[in-house]
Amino acid sequence: MTDTSIKIGDSDYPVLSGTVGPDVIDIRKLYAKSGMFTYDPGFTSTASCESALTYIDGDQGVLLHRGYPIGELAEHSSFMEVSYLLLNGELPSGDELDKFSYTISRHTMLHEQLAQFYRGFRRDAHPMAVMCGVVGALSAFYHDSTDISDPQQRMIASHRLIAKMPTIAAMAYKYSVGQPFVYPKNDLSYAGNFLRMTFGVPAEEYEVNPAVERAMDRIFILHADHEQNASTSTVRLAGSSGANPFACIAAGIACLWGPAHGGANEAALNMLREIGTPDRIPEYIARAKDKNDPFRLMGFGHRVYKNYDPRATVMQKTVREVFDALNVSDPLFETALRLEEIALSDDYFIEKKLFPNVDFYSGVILSAIGFPTTMFTVLFALARTVGWVAQWNEMISDPEQKIGRPRQLYTGPTERHYVPIAER
Numbered sequence: 364m365t366d367t368s369i370k371i372g373d374s375d376y377p378v379l380s381g382t383v384g385p386d387v388i389d390i391r392k393l394y395a396k397s398g399m400f401t402y403d404p405g406f407t408s409t410a411s412c413e414s415a416l417t418y419i420d421g422d423q424g425v426l427l428h429r430g431y432p433i434g435e436l437a438e439h440s441s442f443m444e445v446s447y448l449l450l451n452g453e454l455p456s457g458d459e460l461d462k463f464s465y466t467i468s469r470h471t472m473l474h475e476q477l478a479q480f481y482r483g484f485r486r487d488a489h490p491m492a493v494m495c496g497v498v499g500a501l502s503a504f505y506h507d508s509t510d511i512s513d514p515q516q517r518m519i520a521s522h523r524l525i526a527k528m529p530t531i532a533a534m535a536y537k538y539s540v541g542q543p544f545v546y547p548k549n550d551l552s553y554a555g556n557f558l559r560m561t562f563g564v565p566a567e568e569y570e571v572n573p574a575v576e577r578a579m580d581r582i583f584i585l586h587a588d589h590e591q592n593a594s595t596s597t598v599r600l601a602g603s604s605g606a607n608p609f610a611c612i613a614a615g616i617a618c619l620w621g622p623a624h625g626g627a628n629e630a631a632l633n634m635l636r637e638i639g640t641p642d643r644i645p646e647y648i649a650r651a652k653d654k655n656d657p658f659r660l661m662g663f664g665h666r667v668y669k670n671y672d673p674r675a676t677v678m679q680k681t682v683r684e685v686f687d688a689l690n691v692s693d694p695l696f697e698t699a700l701r702l703e704e705i706a707l708s709d710d711y712f713i714e715k716k717l718f719p720n721v722d723f724y725s726g727v728i729l730s731a732i733g734f735p736t737t738m739f740t741v742l743f744a745l746a747r748t749v750g751w752v753a754q755w756n757e758m759i760s761d762p763e764q765k766i767g768r769p770r771q772l773y774t775g776p777t778e779r780h781y782v783p784i785a786e787r
């Protein structure tokens with residue numbers, strides 16, 4: 364894996380190569396050899412781990428899961444198949460996929476007592492607050508899958524998390540609108556079951572619309588994993604201490620909630636609503652460019668993609684499919700298309716390489732399907748759970764794994780002595 368080295372000060376440091384992507388300087392011995400740390404807020408130049416799950420080339424707009432391009436997976440695969448791929452490394456055979464889907468469908472129910480947790484929340488609680496609480500609480504219910512040194516228990520916990528997340532998310536929604544919880548129905552697909560638990564009511568049969576089911580499944584695929592982003596790094600960091608997987612995923616959900624990460628789809632749709640009509644776009648573009656205005660175009664820009672986010676391309680296409688299937692239209696979609704067009708021809712956005720990201724169009728589709736904006740990040744968390752558990756499993760199985768412990772550049776006072784309060 365290494366045949367070159369680089370000199371820093373008086374010492375040589377190995378240069379490691381992955382299968383594709385930039386080489387990395389192995390600085391694990393830097394402090395021992397030089398007495399210095401590296402300084403990299405936001406980890407913009409730091410590889411925190413070795414991983415074989417997902418590869419992104421941000422300049423080219425490439426996203427691969429286990430080598431397969433996201434566009435091909437979104438077009439031809441299903442979320443269950445992508446989940447199997449992420450967890451196991453290879454696409455499943457027909458039998459393997461049937462067995463995996465069966466296993467997931469058999470873990471969809473929640474311990475009945477967990478339903479009481481919901482009642483402890485205010486009805487107007489943000490569903491992400493409910494998700495953080497209920498997912499964290501799973502640790503208190505599934506003790507037989509919290510021994511992280513046992514690969515079998517790790518796999519059961521992973522299956523439970525993937526299977527229960529749609530149930531937990533749908534219940535968060537039902538609670539917020541005051542409707543009864545709908546139990547899972549295991550002969551439905553993963554996406555179909557989620558739609559029924561969310562939009563179905565006990566008073567009548569719920570028919571899953573196949574086009575919406577397919578769009579939902581594709582949205583899940585597009586959010587399944589995204590290498591070492593903030594929430595995934597949070598899951599890895601929490602897991603590095605040996606914390607149980609349910610607690611780690613709750614930590615990931617908390618991180619995902621922020622508007623610079625998973626909360627951006629909610630923020631993007633709110634922004635489109637605020638802009639309202641295409642004639643107001645220039646005003647908002649001017650604000651986004653104004654250094655003295657904190658406003659940013661939500662759904663634009665990405666830490667890694669300095670090109671069109673490949674997920675945004677699929678998402679834009681999916682909006683049209685959903686609109687056709689539901690025979691609806693939304694003027695906000697026209698505003699979004701126009702905003703994209705204007706921004707992409709503006710020097711500010713061109714120079715800074717700011718392109719639409721996955722969140723720019725997802726809000727428009729989710730709102731057409733019937734989800735309130737507060738549920739958008741919940742759907743992201745639901746789908747990303749497979750990535751989180753796959754990354755967490757990879758980390759626990761890695762012999763190089765250590766507890767995460769970044770260092771710092773200390774700029775506070777040097778040692779001084781306590782002064783009694785009367786003398787201050």
Ligand code: ACO
Pocket residue numbers: 622623624625627651652658659660661662663664665666667715717720721722
């Ligand atoms: N609108 C206007 N200007 C922007 C935007 C934007 N959306 N994004 C970045 N910029 C500008 C910054 O002001 C900065 O300008 P400067 O160099 O003159 O100071 C420059 O572009 C670089 O921005 P950074 O914040 O340093 O870039 P970084 O890579 O750290 O940030 C981020 C990426 C947080 C996603 C940022 O682009 C952003 O805030 N976008 C809006 C929120 C969003 O859509 N988040 C979703 C991310 S995707 C996801 O989580 C699934």
